[in-house]
Amino acid sequence: MAGSFDVVVVGAGIVGAACAYACARRGLTVVVLERAGLVAGATGSGEGNLLVSDKLPGPELELALFSNGLWRRWAAELGDRYGDIELEAKGGLVVTGVGPGADGAAGLAGLRETARAQSAAGVLVELLDPAGVREREPAITPELAGGLYYPQDMQLMPAKATAALLAAARDHGAEVRLRTEVTGMLRDDGRVVGVRTGAGPVAAGHVVNAAGAWAGKLAGLAGADTPVAPRRGFILVTEPVPPLVRHKVYSADYLANVASGDAGLQTSTVVEGTPAGTILIGATRELVDFDRRHNAEAVRRMAQGAVRLFPALAAVRAMRVYHGFRPFSPDHLPVIGTDPRIPGLVHAHGHEGAGIGLAPATAHLVAQVLTGERPDLPLEPFDPARFSSEVETAGAAA
Numbered sequence: 001m002a003g004s005f006d007v008v009v010v011g012a013g014i015v016g017a018a019c020a021y022a023c024a025r026r027g028l029t030v031v032v033l034e035r036a037g038l039v040a041g042a043t044g045s046g047e048g049n050l051l052v053s054d055k056l057p058g059p060e061l062e063l064a065l066f067s068n069g070l071w072r073r074w075a076a077e078l079g080d081r082y083g084d085i086e087l088e089a090k091g092g093l094v095v096t097g098v099g100p101g102a103d104g105a106a107g108l109a110g111l112r113e114t115a116r117a118q119s120a121a122g123v124l125v126e127l128l129d130p131a132g133v134r135e136r137e138p139a140i141t142p143e144l145a146g147g148l149y150y151p152q153d154m155q156l157m158p159a160k161a162t163a164a165l166l167a168a169a170r171d172h173g174a175e176v177r178l179r180t181e182v183t184g185m186l187r188d189d190g191r192v193v194g195v196r197t198g199a200g201p202v203a204a205g206h207v208v209n210a211a212g213a214w215a216g217k218l219a220g221l222a223g224a225d226t227p228v229a230p231r232r233g234f235i236l237v238t239e240p241v242p243p244l245v246r247h248k249v250y251s252a253d254y255l256a257n258v259a260s261g262d263a264g265l266q267t268s269t270v271v272e273g274t275p276a277g278t279i280l281i282g283a284t285r286e287l288v289d290f291d292r293r294h295n296a297e298a299v300r301r302m303a304q305g306a307v308r309l310f311p312a313l314a315a316v317r318a319m320r321v322y323h324g325f326r327p328f329s330p331d332h333l334p335v336i337g338t339d340p341r342i343p344g345l346v347h348a349h350g351h352e353g354a355g356i357g358l359a360p361a362t363a364h365l366v367a368q369v370l371t372g373e374r375p376d377l378p379l380e381p382f383d384p385a386r387f388s389s390e391v392e393t394a395g396a397a398a
């Protein structure tokens with residue numbers, strides 16, 4: 001047996017790294033098992049936005065607000081000991097009525113309603129007229145109806161944050177084993193008591209499923225039905241330019257795309273700068289399984305939308321395009337907590353396009369569950385068994 005731990009975390013994306021950090025600093029013995037290298041999954045594709053602006057009142061917004069505070073605390077705790085995670089509290093800007101022909105009045109009415117609801121739920125939000133928007137973003141098109149400003153929205157560099165969390169977890173005694181694929185679960189009288197890997201079995205009190213878009217497959221090894229699916233997204237990256245975009249800026253239809261479960265191509269305009277000077281342009285969403293082929297139409301629409309929002313981008317060259325697979329959950333809520341069907345199995349996945357933002361709160365709740373503390377947020381909305389009450393029987397040692 002290759003060791004025995006309180007917790008095996010499967011997956012070294014941002015959620016697995018955050019779980020390892022939150023558990024190890026509470027004194028649990030932790031090993032992270034990752035079949036590839038660091039940030040081999042969606043985390044390596046994420047823009048790194050930590051948003052409250054794109055969530056309506058409900059459990060996900062509560063998780064986001066909680067995470068927002070934790071990211072600030074964790075960034076201070078990590079300091080610069082593990083490298084700069086590039087946390088920028090730069091704020092977000094949602095705009096409406098962009099371009100000729102857009103229905104600005106309807107867009108503004110929608111934004112007002114969103115702001116009213118979010119504000120009642122604790123989000124800081126400010127309604128801006130076109131002059132107010134241009135004061136915050138001088139290079140934005142003058143052809144818009146108005147916008148909302150969200151001072152709590154932040155951004156960080158996901159790969160650096162993941163590496164920093166894993167390094168800090170190691171300092172608290174955690175082990176990280178890369179190129180170690182989990183291929184089965186160890187079972188004892190129905191309880192998950194560890195995992196099988198190519199390098200031998202690893203015993204553990206609990207197995208945390210942080211396998212991102214592959215979480216359904218991993219849960220299946222334990223006989224748990226978890227309908228998490230990959231939702232593909234492309235990002236267009238420009239050459240580095242002098243500061244042009246100050247905030248995370250996106251069009252209001254992004255909110256509808258995030259909330260939709262439509263399998264077809266959905267695009268909305270999302271633009272933001274990075275400390276390196278590149279500009280990241282998104283966003284697309286498609287349920288096409290793990291299809292890694294290029295989609296020229298998706299990229300064309302993103303580029304057009306970005307130029308409509310920031311006309312100066314027409315003269316900026318695109319440097320590369322990449323894609324990733326968001327872990328999509330059918331009801332748009334993550335899957336967090338112990339599996340009531342399978343003792344020993346704990347879930348931490350299904351965050352779709354918000355896993356970087358929601359990682360700290362998820363990890364905090366997982367650590368609270370594993371140490372027997374009362375969770376700071378209700379876990380019922382994230383119940384792993386909410387999609388199905390059926391448990392397929394897995395072999396005693398699958």
Ligand SMILES: Cc1cc2nc3c(=O)[nH]c(=O)nc-3n(C[C@H](O)[C@H](O)[C@H](O)COP(=O)(O)OP(=O)(O)OC[C@H]3O[C@@H](n4cnc5c(N)ncnc54)[C@H](O)[C@@H]3O)c2cc1C
Nearest residue numbers: 011013015035041042043047049182212324354355356357
């Ligand atoms: C284009 C794009 C932009 C995005 N932008 C943002 C953003 O701005 N803000 C935000 O919050 N979110 C964003 N997201 C979403 C975010 O990237 C994800 O929600 C988040 O990264 C999920 O992290 P994770 O750790 O759960 O999964 P992943 O990062 O996918 O990690 C899962 C890991 O598990 C490993 N694994 C799987 N199966 C096994 C196994 N059997 N054994 C061992 N290891 C295994 C995989 O190799 C992988 O490394 C974006 C996503 C995309 C695609």
